[in-house]
Amino acid sequence: MLSLRQCLRRQCRSHVPTHRRRHAPPTSHRPHSDAAASLEQIERTHSRLLQALERSVRKSDPSQTDIAAAKQLKSAKPVHDAWDRYQRTKNALLETIPLLQDPEMADLAASESADLITDLDHQLTHVFPAILRPPSETAHLSALIELKSGVGGSEASLFLAEMLRMYTRVAHQNAWTPTILASNDSDNGGIKDAILEVKGNGAYDALRWESGVHRVQRVPATEASGRVHTSTVAAVVLPLSDDPPSDGKDDDLFKLDDVRIEVMRARGAGGQHVNKTESAVRLTHMPTGITVSMQDERSQHQNRRRAFQVLRARLMDQKIIREQAERRATRKNLVRTADRSEKIRTYNYPQDRITDHRLGKGNMAWNDIMEGDGLMEFVQSLQDKHNVEVLEDRFADLEC
Amino acid sequence: MPLARLAARLAAAIGAQPARQELKWMKQARAADPTLPALPAMLTRRVAGEPLAYILGAQPFGPLTLRARAPVLIPRPETEDWALRLAHTLAPSPGMPARRILDLCTGSACIPLLLCALWPPGTARALAVDVAPAALALAADNARLTHTPTLAENPAANTLDVLHGDLRHPGALARALRAHGPFDVLTANPPYLSKADWAHLDPSIAALHEDPAALRGDDDDGLGLYRRIAELVALPGVLAPGGADVALEVGWTQAAAVRDMLARAAGFARVEVWADPWGRERVVVGRRRA
Numbered sequence: 001m002l003s004l005r006q007c008l009r010r011q012c013r014s015h016v017p018t019h020r021r022r023h024a025p026p027t028s029h030r031p032h033s034d035a036a037a038s039l040e041q042i043e044r045t046h047s048r049l050l051q052a053l054e055r056s057v058r059k060s061d062p063s064q065t066d067i068a069a070a071k072q073l074k075s076a077k078p079v080h081d082a083w084d085r086y087q088r089t090k091n092a093l094l095e096t097i098p099l100l101q102d103p104e105m106a107d108l109a110a111s112e113s114a115d116l117i118t119d120l121d122h123q124l125t126h127v128f129p130a131i132l133r134p135p136s137e138t139a140h141l142s143a144l145i146e147l148k149s150g151v152g153g154s155e156a157s158l159f160l161a162e163m164l165r166m167y168t169r170v171a172h173q174n175a176w177t178p179t180i181l182a183s184n185d186s187d188n189g190g191i192k193d194a195i196l197e198v199k200g201n202g203a204y205d206a207l208r209w210e211s212g213v214h215r216v217q218r219v220p221a222t223e224a225s226g227r228v229h230t231s232t233v234a235a236v237v238l239p240l241s242d243d244p245p246s247d248g249k250d251d252d253l254f255k256l257d258d259v260r261i262e263v264m265r266a267r268g269a270g271g272q273h274v275n276k277t278e279s280a281v282r283l284t285h286m287p288t289g290i291t292v293s294m295q296d297e298r299s300q301h302q303n304r305r306r307a308f309q310v311l312r313a314r315l316m317d318q319k320i321i322r323e324q325a326e327r328r329a330t331r332k333n334l335v336r337t338a339d340r341s342e343k344i345r346t347y348n349y350p351q352d353r354i355t356d357h358r359l360g361k362g363n364m365a366w367n368d369i370m371e372g373d374g375l376m377e378f379v380q381s382l383q384d385k386h387n388v389e390v391l392e393d394r395f396a397d398l399e400c
Numbered sequence: 401m402p403l404a405r406l407a408a409r410l411a412a413a414i415g416a417q418p419a420r421q422e423l424k425w426m427k428q429a430r431a432a433d434p435t436l437p438a439l440p441a442m443l444t445r446r447v448a449g450e451p452l453a454y455i456l457g458a459q460p461f462g463p464l465t466l467r468a469r470a471p472v473l474i475p476r477p478e479t480e481d482w483a484l485r486l487a488h489t490l491a492p493s494p495g496m497p498a499r500r501i502l503d504l505c506t507g508s509a510c511i512p513l514l515l516c517a518l519w520p521p522g523t524a525r526a527l528a529v530d531v532a533p534a535a536l537a538l539a540a541d542n543a544r545l546t547h548t549p550t551l552a553e554n555p556a557a558n559t560l561d562v563l564h565g566d567l568r569h570p571g572a573l574a575r576a577l578r579a580h581g582p583f584d585v586l587t588a589n590p591p592y593l594s595k596a597d598w599a600h601l602d603p604s605i606a607a608l609h610e611d612p613a614a615l616r617g618d619d620d621d622g623l624g625l626y627r628r629i630a631e632l633v634a635l636p637g638v639l640a641p642g643g644a645d646v647a648l649e650v651g652w653t654q655a656a657a658v659r660d661m662l663a664r665a666a667g668f669a670r671v672e673v674w675a676d677p678w679g680r681e682r683v684v685v686g687r688r689r690a
């Protein structure tokens with residue numbers, strides 16, 4: 001079968017008189033103006049995106065020949081390619097639109113114009129944003145999830161234990177490696193606080209959306225009256241780099257001299273005179289006052305490594321927040337930093353509903369999140385939302 | 401006895417928080433190694449005063465996990481701390497000629513095995529000496545466990561050999577060492593409890609699951625074996641003629657006396673005392689002339 005473009009070329013060659021169009025039977029659904037309207041519509045919807053892309057194409061104009069420009073050209077190639085492809089697709093559509101009124105070709109033209117519109121839409125919603133969005137600088141980082149039970153006492157501790165299981169499961173599902181670095185059990189079988197390491201590419205970028213206050217509403221097992229209680233668990237997700245733990249040398253994040261290393265308990269005479277496990281350590285980073293205590297391992301060496309890991313993660317987190325704040329100060333940055341005291345999610349057991357307050361819609365059922373893979377859907381939606389914000393930022397950048 | 405009662409007893413003996421942690425470590429160890437005794441059996445032994453390391457059969461030492469087996473002395477965190485510091489302080493660069501290391505009173509061989517583990521391949525050639533056959537057997541087991549070959553097995557690697565020797569006879573020991581020396585580094589954690597200490601043992605060691613000969617020093621002041629070490633290093637062929645680094649662990653009141661002994665022994669540029677993380681004077685370190 002001939003493609004429409006081939007038909008078109010033949011048509012040109014055979015000088016089909018244009019008046020034939022006038023004799024075309026009027027189509028009831030007027031595909032001609034429909035297709036034109038669709039094009040107009042998607043270009044209007046994405047007008048800022050189109051402008052932004054056009055601007056970056058112009059900015060990296062290959063007419064300059066110096067080395068800097070050549071370098072820029074290299075990185076600008078995807079922008080140019082995308083722009084060319086868009087223009088080609090659009091021209092094809094513009095050529096197709098008149099044929100919709102040609103009785104011989106209307107059907108073929110209709111299906112091809114629909115395809116072309118879908119393609120244009122895809123380019124605008126997926127290809128362009130991905131090209132314009134600056135790549136994540138934290139994409140390679142692993143994560144540390146620090147969980148602390150808040151209001152609600154033992155019920156909060158029970159929920160914290162469930163969250164820990166949830167994150168452990170999610171980690172396995174994503175081929176990350178979860179390790180509980182520290183945990184303090186409560187008396188009722190719950191956990192008062194915990195630190196979970198999640199190792200693997202992309203763990204931080206995905207899990208950072210978990211920072212904030214998680215609120216659970218349900219009837220505690222101990223509650224005779226059947227009244228629903230509200231408890232909270234605070235989560236802080238920290239970036240973890242795979243650099244060797246810095247317990248022997250300086251680091252780009254801190255100077256070893258600034259870290260006070262203390263052992264926890266008194267040991268009397270010590271040495272051969274006593275035989276007790278004394279592996280707990282506490283680090284204090286003096287410039288920031290950050291303290292980290294670790295005592296979960298029998299090995300002091302191991303506790304020390306982990307304490308340094310947590311210290312690094314907290315300092316890197318502060319650095320990222322600081323850099324975001326600086327960026328926001330130097331240009332009008334729209335991407336907001338998460339406020340960790342903010343309530344981000346409610347887990348309502350009696351109503352079998354889990355709501356993420358940052359996403360307007362799309363609640364999940366309890367088991368979707370606590371037993372299934374619903375969390376990654378939340379993560380994806382939050383990532384999409386973030387991507388839009390980042391893109392807005394980029395527009396603002398290109399416009400000034 | 402039910403588990404809860406045992407756990408409560410342990411808490412009464414060593415404190416609630418340490419007991420909770422030990423219980424957790426027992427569970428973890430048993431989960432990782434089903435050949436270990438079941439939890440109630442472990443707890444019963446622990447409540448009876450047996451050290452945790454013997455029950456679990458393992459003791460961490462820096463990045464290493466060593467085997468622990470009665471009655472060989474369980475490495476202490478103070479020793480771990482100074483041995484790590486020594487490893488960093490003396491660390492050779494890759495490709496440097498091998499240093500000969502002599503570890504006297506080696507016990508589990510924790511000190512030389514740590515140096516072997518932390519130094520670049522081929523830079524550590526260690527000899528571990530003890531008078532107790534049980535210690536020598538454990539030292540050899542730990543060498544295998546940490547993949548440290550003997551010199552005969554692989555001269556290109558960091559190596560450890562064990563040698564039976566009695567420090568009470570420095571002359572004979574020096575002769576036996578001749579085939580392995582002279583040494584660039586000497587380390588030792590000799591038994592140092594004094595006669596007075598022996599009369600008031602801390603509850604954590606009083607049940608004497610550990611070999612008394614690994615704890616109780618010679619002479620009333622517990623410094624007898626340091627005197628023998630001072631004699632040994634003065635004998636020709638023991639320390640390298642160009643000088644050696646010597647690190648001796650001491651009891652919390654003994655640093656000054658041992659520093660004087662080392663200072664009198666010729667050949668050190670300076671003699672330092674390093675404190676442990678709990679603030680006690682713990683190691684006397686004689687540094688070679690640069």
Ligand SMILES: C[S@@+](CC[C@H](N)C(=O)[O-])C[C@H]1O[C@@H](n2cnc3c(N)ncnc32)[C@H](O)[C@@H]1O
Pocket residue numbers: 272472473474475476479504505506507508509510511529530531532535565566567568588589590591592611613614615
């Ligand atoms: C305190 S332990 C030290 C073990 C190990 N170096 C450590 O730091 O954990 C002392 C060791 O010295 C050994 N020892 C005692 N008297 C000795 C002697 N006269 N000659 C050689 N070794 C001796 C004991 O068998 C014991 O293994």
